[in-house]
Amino acid sequence: MQMKTISLLLTVVCLLAACGQKEQAGGGSTPAFPELTDPYRAEKAIENGDVVNVHSRIANWERWEQFMKNVAQQTPDQVRITSYTIEGDPTFEELVYDGKKVVFTYDDSMDKYGGKDKGRQTTTCEGIAIASKSKGKNEYILKGCDKEFGQYFELSN
Template sequence: MNKYIPMLCLAAVLMAGCSSNTPQQIAESGENSSPFPAVIEPHNPEQAEDSGDVVVLLGEMRNRDTWKNFMKNVKRHQPDQVRVTTYTIEGGPIIHELIYDGRVIQTTYDNSRDMYGSDETEKTNTCKGIGTTKDKPWRTFYILTGCEKENIFSIPSS
């Protein structure tokens, strides 16, 4: 009997080491691995749309159902994730990755592919939810709310 105890301990250690990471654990670990598909360069709107991104180009939203499902899951406190790629007037992609763990939204902002963007590494933030704001009486935008740092996420709701 005693000779089986070390084997059982070894098996338990191996099984614990093979467990998967949740999106929040990945975001907190600072690893380069991402729960999102790799960004295909030069990341034009068609490539972004094909890879499942919510694409915002000249005020038009593509893959709107993906965004709606993410919003529903946030309201239900169900973990989910979405990548939103917005394009500037000049055509530069700005990528927002949002990972919701059931409590908070971990966001990553990357504007390094935009010619007027920053050469800095990705910016991260933690927010409590999603809301709306009006720019003018006829334009409503989705924004992140309750953020630890300044919120830079905004996409049109229509």
């Protein structure tokens, strides 16, 4: 009787431990993004290591550059880009690179004026490309995405 109770207890503990683990969109090889809080102010986003775009003023650009170096070296990495609407609401673009493909998630769920279709959308893309270079600036885009909204990702420094 005691052995059955111990076995049952161990099984429950193992199940609870497995349920408590978060799986990443990119397969779990990179740590989870910092949790999003509401409100998610630019200062908090910068502190969390996000690349932050406030009306074309970019903070933490070096984080994007490191992400691109890791992609070039086929090293798994992830980056979150937080942009702010005119009203000050955050939108998020998360890119998780697994060494081969990029999982791109667009999230406008905190945009109070985002319309009825707001929320999280995810697509898998073949990679990231430099679309153009002008005046010393690069414009980055996603290529080969399996869903159309991935083609709307654009970032420039």
